[in-house]
Amino acid sequence: MTGALADFHFLRPWGLLLILPALALWLLQRRRADATARWRAVMDADLLAALTVGGAGRRRLSPADLLLAGWTLCALAIAGPTWRQAPSPFAQAARPAMFALKVTPSMQERDLAPTRLDRAREKMADLLKLREGAPTGLVAYAGTAHLVLPPTPDASVVNSMAGALAPDVMPRQGDALADAVALAAKTLDEGGQGGSIVVFADAAPALPKNAGGPPVFIFATLPPARAASDPALRAAAGALDGRLIAPTIDPSDVEGLARALATAGPPPPSPGEEQRWEETGYWLTPLIALLALLWFRRGWTLS
Template identity: 55%
Template sequence: MTAFLENFHFLRPWALLLTLPALGVWWASQQASDTTRRWRRVIDPELLKHLVVGDRSRRLLQPHHLALAGAFLAILAVAGPTWQREKSPFAEQAAPAMIVLKVAPTMTTTDLAPTRLDRARQKLADLLRLRDGMPAGLIAYSGTAHLVLPPTPDRDVVLGMAGALSPSIMPREGDQLAQAVKRAAEVLRDGSQGGSILVVADTVAPGQATALKALAGGPPVILFAVAPPQVVAADANLAAAVSALDAREVVATVDGEDVATIARRLADAPGAPVAAGDAVRWQETGWWLSPVIALLILFWFRRGWVIAS
């Protein structure tokens, strides 16, 4: 109880000034409803009470009384009474991950059953399951890069889009990883929520390292190499791309260790900075008065209630 009294205050105390016009309207309404006011000036009060039939001014509950009570409650609700804090919904917003998926003929190689592309999709399904509810976007690339889906917390939509991708629908063959990473960085920057980039590829074309080096310093990058470990180890272009992007490399494994590692690193990615004072805020409680206000309004729908007074 002591904590309640110490913390109780109004978020918008200026709204309490509305009680002054509310009292003015109530007083005017009360004067207008007093039908004997003018007669009291010329007739003795003791005689007047015997001349008036059915004096409704003696009723304890009248419409303008309920109107005043409803107005006071509405003003209190608008003023925002509060006594406890709550976390802001923006304070713990998960940082998004932009998935950059290579969709080129090399991804149809069967050294990872059933194919490298299918294995990549399986791993992405496991990853999004671990990151359930956290936003993820999708970019597909081969000879060109295309935004498939901006960050969304709906993993089924992301997986559905990834499942529909194949090299046959890409407009041009090739390996434009730098173009895809640049597009992913733009999406994250436009979203203003921080985040990181997950590149899912088996190989990197020669010459891409130079273009990728110009993109260093952007969002953190994880390169998920979807190829047998011996192929990854022998790929100098892949190693050059990792170095150029200052990325963290994760090689596909037969178990779930690769997915768990990626999930941990994505969780460490910085999100959007929270402004001072936005992490915790005072909880709005004025809306709890809404049912009481609604009940008071119901009396105004009684037949003859307002007119009879």
């Protein structure tokens, strides 16, 4: 409740100025309706009260009073009171992600059948199915890092590009993990929709401590018994302030990763606007209609 009061504001505060002419007309009408106002300046108050007929029986709520109340409610509705944000209907529903795939001769080892590289592609395909429609991009790296594909919701394109990667197409051998993560983070930053980075690798070099950036997940393409305890990958995950994911024989590894990607980092902002506040002025419509119904009473406007 306190948070709602702190966020309460008007979308169009200039609409409150419409109350001023209503208040001025109401005061003017009251002065004109008071037949004894001109006598108060020249007659004793007690004598005026004794000579006034029907003054004590004056209606407490007059049509002018209700007109002022209705006008005020209309002005409040026009001003657009709000206290909560609403998601834009044009906002990206799913958070984007960048896949960084290590493409080196070591990824062709068969201790993770059929090969480490093929298993990485299979896990990527499974993850794309679980993230259907979510924008996903691809970075390939060995001794250098290269942007293969910016984030796209077309999973078939990502799978196709990943399937075409092999160690012999990479210009230099090595392990440029830091460059791959930096390139993926830059691509996400240029997209302006937030997102996370998933690295598919079997080893990692020593990395300096990361000074911030998108959430990073390292999917270890090693046999399950070795993946969770590999010191190099654990050190890389710690340096990147990320999380190490060990493969499993069932889909539980990618299912957990998909859930993490769905909530990691800040939500993507709405395109073209940082915040969208929900319009709540329409809730005043029933009160305005109720006040308007009184004008259908016989003799009301003449009372």
